[in-house]
Amino acid sequence: MSYLIIDKVTKKFDGTVVLNEISLAVERGELVTLLGPSGCGKSTLLRCIAGLNEVDGGRILLNDRDITYLAPRKRGVGMVFQSYALFPNMTVYENIAFGLKMQGLKGDRIAARVREMIDLVGLAGKEGSYPRELSGGQQQRVALARSMIVEPDVLLLDEPFNALDAKIRKTLQMELKNIQKKSGMTMIFVTHDQEEALTISDRIFVINEGRVAQSGKPLEIYSQPANEFVARFIGNFNVLKGEEFEQLVGEPLFPGKSLAIRPEVIKLSLNGENGKGHNGSWRIKGKVVGVFLKGNILRYRVRSKDSILDVDVLNNSMDCSINYDTWVDLVIPKDEVKVLNL
Ligand SMILES: Nc1ncnc2c1ncn2[C@@H]1O[C@H](COP(=O)(O)OP(=O)(O)O)[C@@H](O)[C@H]1O
Ligand SMILES: [Mg+2]
Structure with missing residues (x-):
């Protein structure tokens, strides 16, 4: 049996269904992500697991216990939020030690555990600092340590890095993954950011309107979207109607049918140079109607007949980018065209 089981959980607010008989299972020691657009019910599901929202139907089992109706503090569930919610009048050390103190542990045992946590989250030297003296990233490390030190059965993280700037955010994503692997703690991470989910997760549950739209390992979700929602939400797929593609x-x-084609599998070239279409691919002509620099890739938006296709090419800054209104050839490998379920 799985370690955490969400079994047909329903939650309504004022008669509006927010979680619609949602079911999912998490194994012990996994870091899974709930990924979905704002308002799809991610926080509500976390709050149901933590006991902060009462469910209207279904069951929640954790570590062989039915916790559906248990009081929050009896569930063995920890939570980290976007706002760090640290105690401003306590030092880093005191913030992290707080949970153990509440459990009645003695000073020397607390000290050893706090030291371990401080090393794990990379805060050595900051023990005596107050939250206001720390950066956002450091404060979030304290919040993480404070939640982990009491060793919850599962730790829930609700968009914890949203308030951080991009660089710190990327660093903390990597670190969280390491910390999670080292500690073996089961974690459920919530985000609306596809890239973040793909970076950190063992498995991803894509959520749409209070249900699981698809679950799988990051690479599966990225390369094999099961349906149109996932294809549109993940990885900037080109999604076309079958008839539209036939015309192309x-x-x-x-x-x-609906079809999905990843932007980076389409080969773009000028005037028939490099790469002829062959049995394994289609070749079409189109006109560049947009050019977007996205750092290490250049995204071209190409109109062909009545369709628009995004095409990503590696940004080799030595090459000049192709201008608007240029005619280009596109080669689409046949085995990269994914047929979607609705
Ligand atoms: N306490 C509440 N009362 C009424 N509606 C709520 C409450 N909490 C959440 N909702 C609604 O439930 C839906 C899902 O919200 P939420 O779980 O916060 O989404 P997410 O975290 O995926 O952005 C939203 O439409 C939101 O307005
Ligand atoms: Mg939320």
Whole structure:
């Protein structure tokens, strides 16, 4: 049996269904992500697991216990929020030690555990600092240590890095993954950021309107979207109707289907140079209607007949980018065209 089981959990607010018989299972020691757009019910599900929201139906099992109706403090669930919610009048050391003190542990045993946690989250030397003397990233490390030190059965993290700038955020993503692996703690991480989910997760649950739209390892979710919602939400797929695609390539192939094509699998070239279309691919012509610099990639938006396709190429800054209104050739490998369920 799985370590944490969400079994057909329903939650309504004022008659509006926010969690719609949602089911998912997490194994011990996993770091899973709930990924979905704002308002899809991610925080509500975390709050149901923590006991901060009462469910309207279904069951929640954790570590062989039915916790559906237990008081929050009896569940063995820890939580980290976007706002660090540290005690401003306590030092880093006191903030982290707080939970153990509440449990009635004695000073020397507390000291050993706090030291361990401080090393784990990389805060050595900051023991005597107050929260106001720390950066946002450091404060979030304190919040993480404070939640982990009491060793909850599962730690819930609700968009914990949202308030941090991009660079710190990326660093903390990597560190969280390391900390999680070292500690073996089961964690459920919530984010609306696809890249963040793909970076840190063992598995991802994509949530849409209070249900799981798809679950799987990051690479599966990224390369094999099960349905149109996931394809649109993850990885900037081009999503086309079958009829639209048939018009593009001139073959009746996918009536009534939706198709997804990743921007980086389409090869773009000028005037038929490099790469002829062959049996394994389609070749079409189009006109550049947009150019977007996205750091290490350049995204071209290309109009072909009535369709728009995004095409990503590695940004080799030695090359000049192709200008608006330029005619280009696109080669689309046949085995990269994914047929979606609705
Ligand atoms: N306490 C509440 N009372 C009424 N509606 C709520 C409450 N909490 C959340 N909602 C609604 O439930 C939906 C899901 O919210 P939430 O779980 O916070 O989404 P997410 O975390 O995925 O952005 C939203 O439409 C939100 O307005
Ligand atoms: Mg939320």
